[in-house]
Amino acid sequence: MARRIVNSMNYASDKTGLKKLTSAISTVKTPQYRDALTQRLDVLLKFGKGDAAINFSAVDLDGNPVDLNKLKGKVIYVDVWATWCGPCSDQMPSYEKLKQKYKDNGNVAFVSLSIDDNAAYWKKNVAARKADGIQWLVSRNKLLNYNVAGIPRAIIIDKSFRIANLYAPDPSSITTEKMINELLK
Numbered sequence: 191m192a193r194r195i196v197n198s199m200n201y202a203s204d205k206t207g208l209k210k211l212t213s214a215i216s217t218v219k220t221p222q223y224r225d226a227l228t229q230r231l232d233v234l235l236k237f238g239k240g241d242a243a244i245n246f247s248a249v250d251l252d253g254n255p256v257d258l259n260k261l262k263g264k265v266i267y268v269d270v271w272a273t274w275c276g277p278c279s280d281q282m283p284s285y286e287k288l289k290q291k292y293k294d295n296g297n298v299a300f301v302s303l304s305i306d307d308n309a310a311y312w313k314k315n316v317a318a319r320k321a322d323g324i325q326w327l328v329s330r331n332k333l334l335n336y337n338v339a340g341i342p343r344a345i346i347i348d349k350s351f352r353i354a355n356l357y358a359p360d361p362s363s364i365t366t367e368k369m370i371n372e373l374l375k
Contacts, residue, residue: 191214191217191218192218192220192223192227195211195214195215195218195227196227196230198211198214199211199227199230199231199234202234202357204238204239204240205234205235205238205239208231208234208235208238209235211227211231212231215227215228215231233337234337237335237336237337237353237356238353238356239353239354239355239356240352240353241352241353242351242352242353243258243259243266243347243351243352243353244335244336245257245258245259246258246328246332246333247328247332248303248326248327248328248332249309249326249327249328250324250325250326250327251313251316251325253309256326258301258347259351261299261301261347262351263349263351264296264297264298264299264349265297265298265299265346265347265348265349265354265370265373265374266298266299266301266345266346266347267288267298267299267300267301267344267345267346267358267366267370268301268303268344268345268346268347269281269285269300269301269302269303269342269343269344269361270303270304270305270333270336270338270341270342270343270344270345271302271303271304271305271341271342271343272304272305272306272341273304273306273308273311273312273314273315274306275341275342277341277342278341278342281342281360281361281362282319282321284360284361284362285300285302285361286321287361288300288361288366288367289323291367292370295374297349297374298370298374299324300323300324301324301326302316302321302323302324302325302326303326303327303328304325304326304327304328305327305328305329305330305333305338305341306327309327312327336356337356342360343357344357344358344359344360344361344366345357345358346358346369346370346373348373349373354369354373355369
């Protein structure tokens with residue numbers, strides 16, 4: 191029961207869906223699990239769809255510090271991945287195609303955000319794929335507010351620097367382009 195609730199928390203797309211989990215949490219018999227679930231729910235309710243995006247710092251391929259807020263004013267599609275993640279690798283061709291569709295649109299930014307612990311592996315992977323565009327590396331603990339529990343993971347931020355979708359569809363999803371186009375209007 192607790193595992194199902196955790197999964198529901200991790201993939202709830204908005205706060206309304208999260209609030210509905212309160213009654214399920216109250217049915218958990220083990221007090222420690224119930225308390226842990228309640229605490230996690232409280233954290234998730236503090237940040238989600240419609241809230242101002244929270245800035246974080248990362249590094250680019252040259253090791254220079256970069257901040258998410260430098261992309262304010264654009265629709266931002268953040269693709270969170272790692273070199274050791276097979277499903278992430280499977281999504282990379284779709285991510286590259288998605289970027290290409292918008293390459294001439296200055297109102298959208300695609301951030302390839304690796305959570306690798308080893309910068310050398312990350313750089314080697316990016317070079318081997320000949321990936322271009324925004325390539326950043328971040329420590330996973332800087333993404334705690336974004337609840338990155340699993341990858342691949344996508345986040346969409348609107349032009350007002352507000353969360354449009356904390357659990358956005360993967361690049362291969364047919365709804366991804368639709369979401370981006372809607373936010374570009």
